[in-house]
Amino acid sequence: MSAAQPSAQPGEIRTTCAYCGVGCGVLARPDGQGGVAVRGDPDHPANCGRLCSKGAALGETVGFEDRLLYPMVNGARAGWDDALQQVADRFRQTIAEHGPDSVAFYVSGQMTTEDYYVANKLMKGFIGSANIDTNSRLCMASTVAGHKRAFGTDTVPGTYEDLELADLVVLTGSNLAWCHPVLYQRLAAARATRGTKVVVIDPRRTASCDIADLHLPLAPGSDVALFNALLSEIDRRGAGDAGFARHLDGLQEALAAAHADDPAATGLDPAQIAEFCDLWIGTEKVVTVFSQGVNQSSSGTDKVNAILNCHLATGRIGRPGMGPFSVTGQPNAMGGREVGGLANALACHLDIETAAHRDAVRAFWNAPAMPEGAGLKAVDMFRAVERGEIKALWIICTNPAVSMPEADRVRAAIAGCDFVVVSDVTARTDTARLAQVLLPAAGWGERDGTVTNSDRTVSRQRAFMAPPGEARPDWAILAEVGRRMGWAEAFGWDGPAAVLREHAALSGVAAGFGLDFDITGLADISEAGYAAMAPRRWPVSATALGGRFFGDGRFFTPSGRGRMVPVTARPPMAALTPERPFRLNTGRVRDQWHTMTRSGRSARLSRHIAEPFLEIHPDDAARAGLAPAALAEVTGPGGRAVLRVLVTDRVRRGEVFAPMHWSGETAPTGRIDALVAAATDPVSGQPESKAAAVAVAPWRAGWFGFAASRSRPEPGCDYWSRARGEKGWRLELAGAKAPADWEAEARKLFGLPDARLSRVSDPARGLERLAFHVDGRLEAALFIAPEPVAVAREHLAGLLGEGGGQPLSGRPGADAPDPGTTLCACLNVGVNTILTAIESGRALSVEAIGAALGAGTSCGSCRPEIAALLAAARQPEAAE
Numbered sequence: 072m073s074a075a076q077p078s079a080q081p082g083e084i085r086t087t088c089a090y091c092g093v094g095c096g097v098l099a100r101p102d103g104q105g106g107v108a109v110r111g112d113p114d115h116p117a118n119c120g121r122l123c124s125k126g127a128a129l130g131e132t133v134g135f136e137d138r139l140l141y142p143m144v145n146g147a148r149a150g151w152d153d154a155l156q157q158v159a160d161r162f163r164q165t166i167a168e169h170g171p172d173s174v175a176f177y178v179s180g181q182m183t184t185e186d187y188y189v190a191n192k193l194m195k196g197f198i199g200s201a202n203i204d205t206n207s208r209l210c211m212a213s214t215v216a217g218h219k220r221a222f223g224t225d226t227v228p229g230t231y232e233d234l235e236l237a238d239l240v241v242l243t244g245s246n247l248a249w250c251h252p253v254l255y256q257r258l259a260a261a262r263a264t265r266g267t268k269v270v271v272i273d274p275r276r277t278a279s280c281d282i283a284d285l286h287l288p289l290a291p292g293s294d295v296a297l298f299n300a301l302l303s304e305i306d307r308r309g310a311g312d313a314g315f316a317r318h319l320d321g322l323q324e325a326l327a328a329a330h331a332d333d334p335a336a337t338g339l340d341p342a343q344i345a346e347f348c349d350l351w352i353g354t355e356k357v358v359t360v361f362s363q364g365v366n367q368s369s370s371g372t373d374k375v376n377a378i379l380n381c382h383l384a385t386g387r388i389g390r391p392g393m394g395p396f397s398v399t400g401q402p403n404a405m406g407g408r409e410v411g412g413l414a415n416a417l418a419c420h421l422d423i424e425t426a427a428h429r430d431a432v433r434a435f436w437n438a439p440a441m442p443e444g445a446g447l448k449a450v451d452m453f454r455a456v457e458r459g460e461i462k463a464l465w466i467i468c469t470n471p472a473v474s475m476p477e478a479d480r481v482r483a484a485i486a487g488c489d490f491v492v493v494s495d496v497t498a499r500t501d502t503a504r505l506a507q508v509l510l511p512a513a514g515w516g517e518r519d520g521t522v523t524n525s526d527r528t529v530s531r532q533r534a535f536m537a538p539p540g541e542a543r544p545d546w547a548i549l550a551e552v553g554r555r556m557g558w559a560e561a562f563g564w565d566g567p568a569a570v571l572r573e574h575a576a577l578s579g580v581a582a583g584f585g586l587d588f589d590i591t592g593l594a595d596i597s598e599a600g601y602a603a604m605a606p607r608r609w610p611v612s613a614t615a616l617g618g619r620f621f622g623d624g625r626f627f628t629p630s631g632r633g634r635m636v637p638v639t640a641r642p643p644m645a646a647l648t649p650e651r652p653f654r655l656n657t658g659r660v661r662d663q664w665h666t667m668t669r670s671g672r673s674a675r676l677s678r679h680i681a682e683p684f685l686e687i688h689p690d691d692a693a694r695a696g697l698a699p700a701a702l703a704e705v706t707g708p709g710g711r712a713v714l715r716v717l718v719t720d721r722v723r724r725g726e727v728f729a730p731m732h733w734s735g736e737t738a739p740t741g742r743i744d745a746l747v748a749a750a751t752d753p754v755s756g757q758p759e760s761k762a763a764a765v766a767v768a769p770w771r772a773g774w775f776g777f778a779a780s781r782s783r784p785e786p787g788c789d790y791w792s793r794a795r796g797e798k799g800w801r802l803e804l805a806g807a808k809a810p811a812d813w814e815a816e817a818r819k820l821f822g823l824p825d826a827r828l829s830r831v832s833d834p835a836r837g838l839e840r841l842a843f844h845v846d847g848r849l850e851a852a853l854f855i856a857p858e859p860v861a862v863a864r865e866h867l868a869g870l871l872g873e874g875g876g877q878p879l880s881g882r883p884g885a886d887a888p889d890p891g892t893t894l895c896a897c898l899n900v901g902v903n904t905i906l907t908a909i910e911s912g913r914a915l916s917v918e919a920i921g922a923a924l925g926a927g928t929s930c931g932s933c934r935p936e937i938a939a940l941l942a943a944a945r946q947p948e949a950a951e
């Protein structure tokens with residue numbers, strides 16, 4: 072797909088995708104009017120020209136609509152000088168009165184390495200507190216802790232090529248098809264050519280199962296029991312690597328713990344476990360990919376070590392085609408770990424709790440104050456905010472009022488904090504709404520920096536357009552505050568390249584301690600070198616470049632040997648009770664990114680799944696009295712949510728799944744973290760975001776509605792979910808009690824006091840259809856029914872701005888079929904169009920559908936769903 076594509080052409084700027092940790096290279100061609108065309112960079116080693124649906128839609132998310140353009144202080148526009156002086160003064164005063172630990176930064180794996188380095192230096196070296204933590208605590212902390220326990224360092228051993236060189240790839244707690252789509256495509260391509268076997272370990276049947284030879288729907292949280300079963304089988308069969316064992320400590324203890332553990336905790340059929348063990352043990356070249364189903368657990372660190380144990384015991388690590396592989400979520404999750412952005416890290420893999428490391432960094436920074444120990448981890452940090460112990464808080468590039476567990480409580484804690492600064496690209500976030508000082512950040516495409524992807528490849532993100540209004544890059548905002556707090560010299564860089572040079576030089580100090588993170592090869596990089604910097608995998612030094620780790624038996628523990636950690640399975644922390652009998656699993660959908668502040672701006676991406684939902688097993692749905700497309704009320708200890716019911720046997724009985732993406736901006740009752748208790752892993756402090764205990768019951772709506780509108784509607788009813796459309800907005804609505812006057816209600820909703828109304832109304836049946844025209848063109852329409860509204864949504868939304876088309880009929884004429892929900896976001900092919908092609912017998916394979924309709928031929932992200940439609944059509948009795 073990629074080989075034939077041309078390299079960068081004149082006018083194209085090389086950069087790196089804004090989204091996931093695959094870190095795909097992007098060629099961006101700005102049109103000079105605020106728009107940009109993007110394509111995959113054929114020369115980037117991560118993607119070789121490919122992009123997924125989110126990457127391909129980057130151009131649709133860079134517009135200036137909804138951007139925060141100026142600093143705001145207490146809701147009013149302010150100058151930069153004023154705003155920054157207030158930030159510096161308030162932080163300085165708070166520290167003077169209450170000490171350095173009365174302030175905190177909460178930052179993000181979506182900042183560049185340069186931004187992150189400056190934030191970490193300001194807090195740890197100059198403010199003198201370690202109270203800087205990051206959303207990586209919710210994401211990678213268990214992997215960091217597991218890596219450090221086993222390797223003595225937080226380092227991913229392998230490279231992406233290993234996915235192509237392996238004969239078996241195990242995906243555990245990873246929905247690679249939707250969350251790392253380009254890696255998934257690389258794996259699928261390798262499987263097609265060399266027959267790579269694929270095993271998926273996930274309580275849910277996900278899109279990634281499309282290429283799985285074996286799916287193990289294990290009980291939530293039971294990964295340790297499964298990998299312990301594997302380790303004891305490795306031992307029983309004498310499949311360990313005796314030579315490699317010389318490089319290991321703790322082997323016997325780990326084996327003993329594995330033998331003592333009970334595989335029954337997985338809830339899997341012993342035959343399935345045996346099949347897994349046969350495959351794994353019988354295939355030398357095996358890569359075990361893991362992600363949030365592993366990390367986001369109260370036993371996350373043990374899960375990581377259970378996986379690493381199996382690779383260490385067999386010596387299958389750091390060699391071509393084999394190794395454990397933590398795939399990172401955010402574009403710079405890895406860079407954040409390198410600069411030491413976590414509250415219990417220092418910088419460049421140095422350790423905050425080691426005096427010699429602290430002294431070396433203090434000397435390097437010429438730092439006036441250094442903390443002696445770790446700072447507050449995310450959950451504890453927001454608890455300290457709640458208690459009033461943190462009196463000044465700066466939140467940068469993350470939306471904790473939505474994404475933290477106990478989100479309602481976190482939101483209230485932030486609202487009650489004495490002084491809150493938020494740096495974001497938009498003011499339309501649940502967190503930004505709580506800020507006293509709101510600082511406009513330059514976003515992707517507007518700022519320069521570096522990011523590190525899952526396989527240690529450092530790539531440039533490049534600016535190709537000017538930031539809107541007065542927005543500034545995060546590193547520059549942070550450095551200016553550092554200068555205003557009195558540290559002019561330490562924060563005096565003239566650009567991001569200077570920051571990177573300093574970070575690279577500091578890595579030389581770390582290398583002096585024998586640590587692995589060494590990028591001293593970048594310490595003298597010139598401005599021109601930085602501008603032209605090609606992607607490269609660290610280490611980057613005079614003696615080492617890229618490569619794999621640990622295959623040589625060399626580790627970074629005090630003994631120099633790898634450490635096997637004895638682990639024992641534990642169930643999730645929140646106990647199921649008769650009141651809360653369901654396990655709530657949460658995660659991602661293919662076309663949205665986290666709290667949707669960027670991906671939600673693309674109409675194309677919003678068409679795949681436009682509304683938050685609850686996946687529930689048919690038996691549970693029947694028992695609870697939940698019909699498909701009804702609304703369910705889900706209740707946890709700290710909050711409630713109302714979600715659209717999606718009945719499916721993809722989830723196990725007793726378990727429900729909901730996406731994490733919706734917020735107060737898009738669906739206020741869809742804020743899923745309001746339901747998640749802040750149970751954390753005792754080693755890593757990472758919250759258990761995927762195993763809350765909840766109740767599920769019908770939410771009895773008196774009426775349901777669907778609306779389409781050219782301007783953004785501002786609903787006030789009990790339930791609503793708002794999505795971008797090509798020509799405006801789409802809205803799902805519901806309420807307990809119908810308003811007395813639908814016309815007045817609709818005019819208020821759409822802000823159309825005078826528009827011409829056409830209306831069809833059947834009050835006896837609870838049916839209302841209202842369409843509003845301005846100058847003869849459809850401005851907005853609202854459909855109301857006592858059941859979930861049956862209307863051709865695409866069709867109705869497509870009539871916005873048009874003169875004809877009979878909007879009140881609610882469906883297209885016979886000559887214009889309704890394409891249905893978009894499946895292929897790239898080529899805009901709807902599910903009905905594909906089903907029609909299948910039913911007509913015209914296209915009976917994913918390839919044939921691609922040839923006939925184009926669907927699945929661009930980024931390929933939707934191929935698993937097309938395959939699922941085909942499978943369902945082949946076995947009608949099994950279809951949902």
Ligand SMILES: Nc1nc2c(c(=O)[nH]1)N[C@H]1C(S)=C(S)[C@@H](COP(=O)(O)OP(=O)(O)OC[C@H]3O[C@@H](n4cnc5c(=O)[nH]c(N)nc54)[C@H](O)[C@@H]3O)O[C@H]1N2
Pocket residue numbers: 091092210243244245246247249250251272273274275277290291292293294362363364365368399400401656657658659660661662663664665761
């Ligand atoms: N489309 C999209 N892609 C993204 C993102 C996004 O927002 N949208 N975010 C990025 C980020 S920051 C991250 S961290 C990654 C996350 O990438 P993933 O970790 O792949 O994504 P999730 O959907 O959070 O969770 C993965 C799977 O874990 C399963 N799971 C739940 N509990 C368990 C368990 O106990 N054991 C096992 N084995 N599995 C379990 C869930 O059913 C789910 O299918 O995605 C990145 N990519």
Ligand SMILES: Nc1nc2c(c(=O)[nH]1)N[C@H]1C(S)=C(S)[C@@H](COP(=O)(O)OP(=O)(O)OC[C@H]3O[C@@H](n4cnc5c(=O)[nH]c(N)nc54)[C@H](O)[C@@H]3O)O[C@H]1N2
Pocket residue numbers: 179181206207209210211363367400401467468469470471473474475476494495496497500512513514515545657658659664665666667668669731743744747760761
């Ligand atoms: N229940 C549940 N909760 C979860 C998860 C889960 O699986 N389940 N996953 C967790 C994980 S793995 C993660 S990574 C988190 C993600 O959660 P968050 O980090 O809270 O989510 P984002 O929406 O990515 O927030 C990024 C914010 O930064 C802003 N932004 C974008 N670019 C810039 C920039 O250049 N500068 C600045 N200053 N701001 C910018 C965006 O507008 C947005 O408001 O959620 C976690 N929460």
Ligand code: SF4
Pocket residue numbers: 088089090091092093094095118121122123124125126127251252253254
């Ligand atoms: S896989 Fe998709 S979202 Fe991830 S970096 Fe590549 S294009 Fe971006």
Ligand SMILES: [Mo]
Pocket residue numbers: 209210211400401
């Ligand atoms: Mo993440």
